[in-house]
Amino acid sequence: MLVPHRLDRADEAASVRGRRPKQAKLVQRPALCALVEAKPALCWSPDRIAGWLRRRLPGDTAMQISHEAIYPSLCDPRRRQVIDRSLTQRRRSARPLRRPKIARRPTRRGIIRGMVSITARPAEVEDRKVPGHWEGDLVMGTKPSAVATLVERASHCTTIVALPDGIKAEQVTPLLTGSLLGIPPHQPRTLTWDRGREIAEHQAITTGTRMPIYLCKPRSPWQRGTNENTNRLLRQYLPKGADLRTFSQADLDAVAHELNHRPRKTHGYRTPAEIYADLLNSSDALTA
Structure with missing residues (x-):
């Protein structure tokens, strides 16, 4: 049983810890603040920054910070300015405040002839241990503008394909085929796509790319x-x-390059480009 004077000291200590407002950790540590502030300019999220710090400076508690501690300094206008709040424009959502996600309404899709359902896809695709399995879809802008995206499942390495002529199947097929043919010969295995009409000529793509x-x-x-x-x-x-x-293929290649060189939490904050290079090297070794 605790004696009364110890309880008084514990209450007083808890009261001191609970006083508000508290000085932000980034205010107390200018070196950490400077390092954190440099990363949003590269389109890094708070979670990505926190993970990168843990990997880059392990054991240095003075240079560690959680993503939840970064968000208020970056996004909360009630806080005293610690990080330049104009950097919120470099966030993925470009919003100055954090907001909950809104579910998208499903869209109707047409029937595609000769399609092969995802249920027939090889079992090896699921575990992401075998490289060369890709996923793709369109990213829409103002109608009818769009680009096609291809993402390798194991590395998350991304390719973006310009579609300057439109999004009909006959316009998408040759450009998508050309992009897939640019993948190293021993890499492509499967492609998983949504049921959009742009993929209606999927059999021609398969014939051209195997x-x-x-x-x-x-x-x-x-x-x-x-x-x-x-x-x-x-x-x-x-x-x-x-x-x-209005985005040229060179513009889209630059976007893909930047995305492929951003660290990912799922890879222990390594980049997709690093993972993809390792996969290519291991595949080369197996085929040698």
């Missing part, structure tokens, strides 16, 4: 979740209100 294409179930974007997540990241560069026909 890559079987599997289509998701209706209203099931989660079945190509790697691509869905990547497309959300791309909205930071390709906003919904933009005419995506």
